[in-house]
Amino acid sequence: MQDDVKRGRGRPKAWDDKAPQNTIKSLDRALEVLVALGDMQGGTLSEVASALDQSPATVYRVLTTFQGRGFVDFDAQNQVWNIGAAAFLTGSQFLRRTSLVERARPIMRDLMDATGETANLGIERDGQVLFLGQVETHATIRAFFPPGTVSAMHASGIGKALLCRMDDARQRRVLAQGKLEQFTPHTLTDPDAMIADLHAARARGYAIDAEERNIGMRCIAAPVYNVFGEAVAGISVSGPTTRITTDKIAVLAQPVMDAAARLTVAIGGNNRPAG
Amino acid sequence: MQDDVKRGRGRPKAWDDKAPQNTIKSLDRALEVLVALGDMQGGTLSEVASALDQSPATVYRVLTTFQGRGFVDFDAQNQVWNIGAAAFLTGSQFLRRTSLVERARPIMRDLMDATGETANLGIERDGQVLFLGQVETHATIRAFFPPGTVSAMHASGIGKALLCRMDDARQRRVLAQGKLEQFTPHTLTDPDAMIADLHAARARGYAIDAEERNIGMRCIAAPVYNVFGEAVAGISVSGPTTRITTDKIAVLAQPVMDAAARLTVAIGGNNRPAG
DNA sequence: TTTGTGTTTTTCATAATGTGAAAAATAATT
DNA sequence: AATTATTTTTCACATTATGAAAAACACAAA
Incomplete structure (x- = not known):
C-alpha cells in the first residue's frame, strides 16, 4: 500500500487511538443478536438471551423489531426464532455487487x-x-x-x-x-x-x-x-x-x-x- | 380455521389495536437504511440520507456501525457504501432452514x-x-x-x-x-x-x-x-x-x-x- | 384438581444514549 | 482563490433503550 492514502471528500476521519464515538451501541448489540441467531441456526428467546448473556427483555425487543422488517421469523408453534427472508434478500445484494x-x-x-x-x-x-x-x-x-x-x-x-x-x-x-x-x-x-x-x-x-x-x-x-x-x-x-x-x-x-x-x-x- | 389459535408458552401477546411499545425505534430506522442501501444497490452517504429523508449524521453513524460488523462495506475510493459479506453470510442462514x-x-x-x-x-x-x-x-x-x-x-x-x-x-x-x-x-x-x-x-x-x-x-x-x-x-x-x-x-x-x-x-x- | 416451574411478554422508573443542528475539515469545481 | 459539495465530529438536549420485576400463560407433577 501507499503511504499517502487516497482520502474521500468531506472531513477526514479521526485517526486517533481514542475511539471516536460515532457508532450506535444499541444497533451493534442488535446485530450481535442477529449474528448469534444465524450461527446457532435459530433458537428460542431464552436460548439466545443466555447465549449472549443479555436481558431477555432486550433480546425480545430486538427480535420483534427484526421480525417487523422480516429479518427474522418467529415460529409460534415451537417458539423458535430464525433468520428471515428479508435478511437473505438484503444480504444477497452483496452478490450483485461484484x-x-x-x-x-x-x-x-x-x-x-x-x-x-x-x-x-x-x-x-x-x-x-x-x-x-x-x-x-x-x-x-x-x-x-x-x-x-x-x-x-x-x-x-x-x-x-x-x-x-x-x-x-x-x-x-x-x-x-x-x-x-x-x-x-x-x-x-x-x-x-x-x-x-x-x-x-x-x-x-x-x-x-x-x-x-x-x-x-x-x-x-x-x-x-x-x-x-x-x-x-x-x-x-x-x-x-x-x-x-x-x-x-x-x-x-x-x-x-x-x-x-x-x-x-x-x-x-x-x-x-x-x- | 379454528378460532382458538395455538398459543405459545409465556405471557400472551397483547392483541390490542393500540401498538404495544415493544419494538426498538432506532433499530427499525437502522434496518430501513440497510434495506434502502440494498435496494438502491449501494450509494453515497448523501444519496442514502436524502433518499430516506434523514439526517446525514444519523445515517452516517448507522452505516459505520453496520460496517463494524461487516454488514456494509465502504469503498473509500468512490465514497460508496454497499451491502457487506456479513449480511450475506447471516442472511444465507435463511436458506439452510426449512x-x-x-x-x-x-x-x-x-x-x-x-x-x-x-x-x-x-x-x-x-x-x-x-x-x-x-x-x-x-x-x-x-x-x-x-x-x-x-x-x-x-x-x-x-x-x-x-x-x-x-x-x-x-x-x-x-x-x-x-x-x-x-x-x-x-x-x-x-x-x-x-x-x-x-x-x-x-x-x-x-x-x-x-x-x-x-x-x-x-x-x-x-x-x-x-x-x-x-x-x-x-x-x-x-x-x-x-x-x-x-x-x-x-x-x-x-x-x-x-x-x-x-x-x-x-x-x-x-x-x-x-x- | 392444585401447585410449582419455566416460559414469554409487558409495565415502569431511570439513566443511558441516540439525535439533529451546526461547525469543522477536506475535495471538487469555478 | 473563492465557492460549493460532501463527509465527519462536537455538543446540548430530549428521546428512548434498558433491566428488574410483575403479569400471564403452558407444561409437568403431585
Missing part, C-alpha cells in the same frame, strides 16, 4: 447441462472457501452446497484450485490457519503431500477433491482469474463417485476448465495466470 | 380456501413435473396428485408455468425429451402450437391446462421464482371443468398468481423474473 455471481449464472447452467452434475462457484474469504452459488443437477442424487456455505480450503476442489495459484508464502499461510483438519481418510493432512497435490493441480489446470471432504463425493474445480491474472474464484462440478468415476475425471475436467475460462473473460479477467 | 414444501403449506391452504379447489405445488425434475404437495378441496369431486407423482411437463399447468419462463434453448430441449406425448384430444402435440401457448402463458402470468392431461379436468398455474428470478417451482389449482369453467379461469388466476408471489417472497425469491 457481479461475479450474475455473470457466472449462465455459464454454470451450461456447465451443468454439459456435465450433468451440480455446478458450484466459490471464492476465498478469511482463509476459507465461501460458496456463492450453484446450479443443481436434475439427478436425484446430488451434492448440495447452499450459497453462504463455508468450507475448509484444503479439503475442497475450489479451495485447492485457488490455493494452487497462490505463491508459496500465501499458500503456507492459508494452510497453516486451518491446520489441515482431517475430515475423511482421504483428506490430505500432510503439508508436503498437500503441496505436491497443489503442484499437480497447477500443472493440470484443474484441482480434484477425491472424497477428501465427504465420502462418496468427488469434485473437479478450475480457477477463475481477474484482470491481473490472479485466481479470485473457482468453478467446479461435484457429484457422487458412482457418476464421477476416476476414468471420467479427465473428460469432465475439460468443460470445467472451459467454464472457468469463459467466466474469466466475462468478468474482464486475464486467462494467462500471473506467476 | 424446505420449499414447508413454506408453501400455509400459502397453499389459503389458496384452497380462496378458490375452493385443490392447490398443488410442483418443481421440475429430470424433464418432468414432480408434485411435492397439495391441499385438497372439501368438494367430493377432486383432482388427486399425491406428493411424489410425476407428470409430463407439456401436459401440466405447473409444467407449462415453468416452461414459459425458460429461454428458448432450454424450452426446446425439455420438450424434445418427452416428444409431446398425446394424452387426450386436447393435448398440444405440435411444437409450434406449444411454443405459442407458452408465450401466451408468459404474457398472462399464468399457464392453463385445459383437459390436456385428463378429460374433464382443468388447471391454472403460476411460477415461483428464486432469488435470481429463475422459475424454480409452480403453484396451481386444479378441478373439474364443471367448476373451473372457461369464464372463471381469469377470476381464479388472480389468487393463484398471488399465492405464487407470496411463496416467492417466503423463500427469499425475486418476483421480477429474469429474462
Whole structure:
C-alpha cells in the first residue's frame, strides 16, 4: 500500500487511538443478536438471551423489531426464532455487487447441462472457501452446497484450485490457519503431500477433491482469474463417485476448465495466470 | 380455521389495536437504511440520507456501525457504501432452514380456501413435473396428485408455468425429451402450437391446462421464482371443468398468481423474473 | 384438581444514549 | 482563490433503550 492514502471528500476521519464515538451501541448489540441467531441456526428467546448473556427483555425487543422488517421469523408453534427472508434478500445484494455471481449464472447452467452434475462457484474469504452459488443437477442424487456455505480450503476442489495459484508464502499461510483438519481418510493432512497435490493441480489446470471432504463425493474445480491474472474464484462440478468415476475425471475436467475460462473473460479477467 | 389459535408458552401477546411499545425505534430506522442501501444497490452517504429523508449524521453513524460488523462495506475510493459479506453470510442462514414444501403449506391452504379447489405445488425434475404437495378441496369431486407423482411437463399447468419462463434453448430441449406425448384430444402435440401457448402463458402470468392431461379436468398455474428470478417451482389449482369453467379461469388466476408471489417472497425469491 | 416451574411478554422508573443542528475539515469545481 | 459539495465530529438536549420485576400463560407433577 501507499503511504499517502487516497482520502474521500468531506472531513477526514479521526485517526486517533481514542475511539471516536460515532457508532450506535444499541444497533451493534442488535446485530450481535442477529449474528448469534444465524450461527446457532435459530433458537428460542431464552436460548439466545443466555447465549449472549443479555436481558431477555432486550433480546425480545430486538427480535420483534427484526421480525417487523422480516429479518427474522418467529415460529409460534415451537417458539423458535430464525433468520428471515428479508435478511437473505438484503444480504444477497452483496452478490450483485461484484457481479461475479450474475455473470457466472449462465455459464454454470451450461456447465451443468454439459456435465450433468451440480455446478458450484466459490471464492476465498478469511482463509476459507465461501460458496456463492450453484446450479443443481436434475439427478436425484446430488451434492448440495447452499450459497453462504463455508468450507475448509484444503479439503475442497475450489479451495485447492485457488490455493494452487497462490505463491508459496500465501499458500503456507492459508494452510497453516486451518491446520489441515482431517475430515475423511482421504483428506490430505500432510503439508508436503498437500503441496505436491497443489503442484499437480497447477500443472493440470484443474484441482480434484477425491472424497477428501465427504465420502462418496468427488469434485473437479478450475480457477477463475481477474484482470491481473490472479485466481479470485473457482468453478467446479461435484457429484457422487458412482457418476464421477476416476476414468471420467479427465473428460469432465475439460468443460470445467472451459467454464472457468469463459467466466474469466466475462468478468474482464486475464486467462494467462500471473506467476 | 379454528378460532382458538395455538398459543405459545409465556405471557400472551397483547392483541390490542393500540401498538404495544415493544419494538426498538432506532433499530427499525437502522434496518430501513440497510434495506434502502440494498435496494438502491449501494450509494453515497448523501444519496442514502436524502433518499430516506434523514439526517446525514444519523445515517452516517448507522452505516459505520453496520460496517463494524461487516454488514456494509465502504469503498473509500468512490465514497460508496454497499451491502457487506456479513449480511450475506447471516442472511444465507435463511436458506439452510426449512424446505420449499414447508413454506408453501400455509400459502397453499389459503389458496384452497380462496378458490375452493385443490392447490398443488410442483418443481421440475429430470424433464418432468414432480408434485411435492397439495391441499385438497372439501368438494367430493377432486383432482388427486399425491406428493411424489410425476407428470409430463407439456401436459401440466405447473409444467407449462415453468416452461414459459425458460429461454428458448432450454424450452426446446425439455420438450424434445418427452416428444409431446398425446394424452387426450386436447393435448398440444405440435411444437409450434406449444411454443405459442407458452408465450401466451408468459404474457398472462399464468399457464392453463385445459383437459390436456385428463378429460374433464382443468388447471391454472403460476411460477415461483428464486432469488435470481429463475422459475424454480409452480403453484396451481386444479378441478373439474364443471367448476373451473372457461369464464372463471381469469377470476381464479388472480389468487393463484398471488399465492405464487407470496411463496416467492417466503423463500427469499425475486418476483421480477429474469429474462 | 392444585401447585410449582419455566416460559414469554409487558409495565415502569431511570439513566443511558441516540439525535439533529451546526461547525469543522477536506475535495471538487469555478 | 473563492465557492460549493460532501463527509465527519462536537455538543446540548430530549428521546428512548434498558433491566428488574410483575403479569400471564403452558407444561409437568403431585
